[in-house]
Amino acid sequence: MEDSKKIKNIIQALGEHQDSKAAIEVLTELGTNSPDDEIREMTAQTLIKKNTHESLRVVLISKGKGINDLSARVAMASINELLSLKDKTEAIKILDDTIKLHSDEEVRNTARSVRALMTFSA
Amino acid sequence: MQIGKLNLQRTNTVQNTTAQKKGNTNKLTTNPFGVSFKGNVIQADVFVNEKVNKDKNSNGIVEKSKLFASAVVSGINNFNESFKSRINSIVSFGKKITTDVCDSLERIGNTEISFDMEGIKNKLFPDRQYSVKNLSKQPVEDLKTMWQELTPEETENETETEENAA
Numbered sequence: 001m002e003d004s005k006k007i008k009n010i011i012q013a014l015g016e017h018q019d020s021k022a023a024i025e026v027l028t029e030l031g032t033n034s035p036d037d038e039i040r041e042m043t044a045q046t047l048i049k050k051n052t053h054e055s056l057r058v059v060l061i062s063k064g065k066g067i068n069d070l071s072a073r074v075a076m077a078s079i080n081e082l083l084s085l086k087d088k089t090e091a092i093k094i095l096d097d098t099i100k101l102h103s104d105e106e107v108r109n110t111a112r113s114v115r116a117l118m119t120f121s122a
Numbered sequence: 123m124q125i126g127k128l129n130l131q132r133t134n135t136v137q138n139t140t141a142q143k144k145g146n147t148n149k150l151t152t153n154p155f156g157v158s159f160k161g162n163v164i165q166a167d168v169f170v171n172e173k174v175n176k177d178k179n180s181n182g183i184v185e186k187s188k189l190f191a192s193a194v195v196s197g198i199n200n201f202n203e204s205f206k207s208r209i210n211s212i213v214s215f216g217k218k219i220t221t222d223v224c225d226s227l228e229r230i231g232n233t234e235i236s237f238d239m240e241g242i243k244n245k246l247f248p249d250r251q252y253s254v255k256n257l258s259k260q261p262v263e264d265l266k267t268m269w270q271e272l273t274p275e276e277t278e279n280e281t282e283t284e285e286n287a288a
Contacts, residue, residue, distance in 0.1 A: 001248070001249040001252055003272045003273075005252075006252045006268075006272055007269060007272055007273070009252050009253065009254050009257055010252075010257055010265050010268060010269050010272075012254045012257075013254050013257030013258040013260075013265060014262065014265060016254070016258045017258055017262060017265075019261070019262050022262040022263075023262050023265075025262075026262055026265065026266045026269070029266075030266065030269050030270070030273075034273070
């Protein structure tokens with residue numbers, strides 16, 4: 001088995017892990033900072049699937065992570081995952097707060113765009 | 123009359139003594155050494171037969187038959203000895219095997235056999251360790267170390283950049 005496949009399995013296992021808080025910390029620390037686009041993409045999708053306040057904050061607010069990632073592939077995959085969520089309440093709440101309160105304009109603009117997409121898709 | 127009686131008695135006593143003497147002489151002839159044996163007397167003729175058979179051919183045949191008989195007897199003895207030695211060696215070999223088997227059985231009885239089934243499974247199926255099902259059962263810290271082991275260069279670069287930034 002290749003190392004990338006092993007890492008993907010670890011990410012998937014962390015997504016299903018009972019210790020959600022610790023798993024999110026590891027995903028944020030190692031996954032979102034990975035130089036591999038594929039790993040970052042999968043990490044963002046896993047964090048969004050968790051659909052908790054802590055996991056969604058990482059991919060919606062943090063600069064260079066999730067929907068704000070410099071890689072279009074990672075950003076688009078994160079947006080698609082957000083749109084496919086059944087319960088979008090928490091994600092919309094965080095996006096609204098970001099649009100209102102975030103200091104970085106680029107982050108605010110991205111949040112606004114995603115918020116609009118979610119409104120249309122709902 | 124009395125004189126006549128006396129003569130008769132005397133003659134009778136003389137006759138008795140002579141008869142007794144004759145009996146003694148007969149005994150002496152059967153036992154020429156005059157020694158009486160209390161135990162068993164050898165009945166066989168122990169003396170050398172004076173009538174020597176001078177026929178050489180018959181002597182040779184007898185000697186040959188004796189030699190043959192002695193050879194047969196010695197052969198039987200040798201066979202018995204070799205058979206006994208072989209039997210003894212077989213018996214000792216069997217005893218050794220039984221003792222060895224007993225010792226090994228005791229050792230087997232005393233030894234505790236334990237199998238590290240997880241280790242064996244991981245060796246037989248190396249990818250099994252990294253299956254999602256197994257990984258999700260492990261603690262998060264272990265998963266973190268496993269991830270870091272799989273990407274040693276990345277973690278080193280991260281630490282270097284952190285140090286430079288500081």
